[in-house]
Amino acid sequence: TVLASETRTVVSPGRIELGAGAVEALGGHAARYGNTALVVATEQIFEFHGDRVIDQLETVGVDPVVYTDVRPDPTVENIESAHARYEREDCDMIVTLGGGSSIDTGKGVGILATNEGPIREFGVDRAGYEGVPNPTPPLVAVNTTAGTGSEATRSVVVSDESTSTKFLIVSANVVPDVAIEDPVLTQSLPKSHTAFTGIDALTHAIEAYVSVKSYSVPDGYAEEAMERIARSLPVAWANGDNLDARADVMVGQLQAGQAFTNASVALVHGLARPLGAQLHIPHGLANGLILPYVVDFSAMAAPEKYAEIARILDAADADDSTRTAADAAADGVLDLCADLDLTGYLDDFGEVPTREEYLDVVDEMAQDAIDSGSPENNPRKPTRDEIADLYLTIYDDA
Ligand code: NAD
CATH class of the missing domain: 3.40.50.1970 (Rossmann fold)
Structure with a gap:
């Protein structure tokens, strides 16, 4: 309304x-x-x-x-x-x-x-x-x-x-x-970039939807974007020639753009930009690795919105009262990423710095993330240390 x-x-x-x-x-x-x-x-x-x-x-x-x-x-x-x-x-x-x-x-x-x-x-x-x-x-x-x-x-x-x-x-x-x-x-988009760019779009929709700047108009775009991307991205990824799936994802990513530009992005993008700038990690890959953890971190501050995300991603289970909105939404994101072969840690994906080199830049990236202003739009505001912890969480399974 x-x-x-x-x-x-x-x-x-x-x-x-x-x-x-x-x-x-x-x-x-x-x-x-x-x-x-x-x-x-x-x-x-x-x-x-x-x-x-x-x-x-x-x-x-x-x-x-x-x-x-x-x-x-x-x-x-x-x-x-x-x-x-x-x-x-x-x-x-x-x-x-x-x-x-x-x-x-x-x-x-x-x-x-x-x-x-x-x-x-x-x-x-x-x-x-x-x-x-x-x-x-x-x-x-x-x-x-x-x-x-x-x-x-x-x-x-x-x-x-x-x-x-x-x-x-x-x-x-x-x-x-x-x-x-x-x-x-x-x-002509290769599988990897179909996954990276599609998850970037899903992240836009989720972040706009939970942003402290959200309101009805971008919410409408975001909800439909999530629906389209969740149902058609795995199909487009599995068969790049499927034009209907490609079209559905394309409209979904447009709506996701319309959602975030009229609300905002939030913590995931705050973390992803320094990873691109310092380590040249493709933007969508960075988003995909961070998104489930940020959902888990943030959901307590906007449980109704995250419950709706879980429903749209087909991850809600009305019969299981032990599962929180955070669990369900994070599972929905993880399942979608798994369908695209996009789960794991930074060190599973090509050339990344050693753990020691990574530790050297984590503090700087955490400060850059805060300076970007995007974490301020998150429903749960992270401290600098919590941002640094999120960077460490996605590096490897140590
Ligand atoms: P991209 O434009 O960087 O393209 C990625 C690679 O895919 C390139 O090598 C490109 O040549 C290739 N490519 C693109 N389309 C192709 C196709 N159809 N077939 C084959 N190859 C193709 O990728 P992107 O993810 O669209 O853009 C990432 C950039 O956008 C980052 O710099 C990110 O920060 C920025 N970004 C901007 C906004 C915004 O609102 N301005 C929002 C999110 C991200």
């Missing part, structure tokens, strides 16, 4: 093109916006789907200027060099092709195009929320992961290599004008 006392500004992309073949709508939108488009992508995603985007632009007489140096977890340098290209080639609009990394680079270029830089000055820790004063150029986000929801959010996440931190920019001015959600483009 929306209450009359709920006075909020709800943000949303200007238009959303949804469904198999939605990428065909790109040309029509680009033609409305300008003459020269900076196309921002990673090299890999441009190889997969760049031709479709270029064809769409050229058909309507929009000149594409291609920038494919985006790095996963894009850096300050990425945004500056892509912006230099935008200015040099007299671009008047931005098209991103890819997931959160391409979209956030495109948003960063837009900020620098109409605001005095450097990009670091727009971080929430310096400029606050709504920290981008001027409207940015038209941005069409062709999404290829499912995902960050960045095509629907007012956030930009930037890696600062000089400090090994990720900083966050938040402003309604960066919400894309058009979000294109074509599940066909996600069929």
Whole structure:
């Protein structure tokens, strides 16, 4: 129920093109916006789907200027060099092709195009929320992961290599004008990234739902996002060609983005960002490993919300009065992660530092997590020591 006392500004992309073949709508939108488009992508995603985007632009007489140096977890340098290209080639609009990394680079270029830089000055820790004063150029986000929801959010996440931190920019001015959600483009996502990006989306939905900033509108998005992701992510993971499952997850991750950008993320994201910045752990993997423990830690502060999460994840057991909402919700998350081969500890997943090296950075990461402000949105507020303990819990089973 929306209450009359709920006075909020709800943000949303200007238009959303949804469904198999939605990428065909790109040309029509680009033609409305300008003459020269900076196309921002990673090299890999441009190889997969760049031709479709270029064809769409050229058909309507929009000149594409291609920038494919985006790095996963894009850096300050990425945004500056892509912006230099935008200015040099007299671009008047931005098209991103890819997931959160391409979209956030495109948003960063837009900020620098109409605001005095450097990009670091727009971080929430310096400029606050709504920290981008001027409207940015038209941005069409062709999404290829499912995902960050960045095509629907007012956030930009930037890696600062000089400090090994990720900083966050938040402003309604960066919400894309058009979000294109074509599940066909996600069929090329490998299994690992299908799992990582899908769990990132589930985390967005859960965190928005339990956030101290939640209210009815984002709650509605979050509930439906959880339903879709829980029922279709394992199907899309097991059979990447299943277009219905891909489409369901894509809509779910969009709704999860709409949920968190109108409420907030919370403790899981607070912990995951430093893991990405310091140790380059993929964002979704970090979220997936942390999420069950944070659910367990937080549920006592919002038992009704967590009971609902357990119900949606099909983990509630009405006959078992000994199980708390925390147990049930954490089990639901763990079961879903297990379906995606995403359980274990950091040291089960590729190159991670030794325990000693990890211990060296845990305190710093705990401070970064607190400084990000995200833990403040959690229903149960952690101390710095509790955050450090959570970092140790996910390292190994010692
Ligand atoms: P990504 O954009 O970093 O892409 C991950 C990898 O998958 C890249 O190598 C990319 O080339 C490849 N890839 C992408 N789509 C593909 C496809 N369809 N087929 C084959 N390969 C494909 O991944 P992501 O998880 O979407 O984005 C992560 C970034 O987004 C992080 O920097 C994270 O901090 C940020 N993020 C931003 C927001 C926001 O609202 N701005 C929200 C959450 C996360």
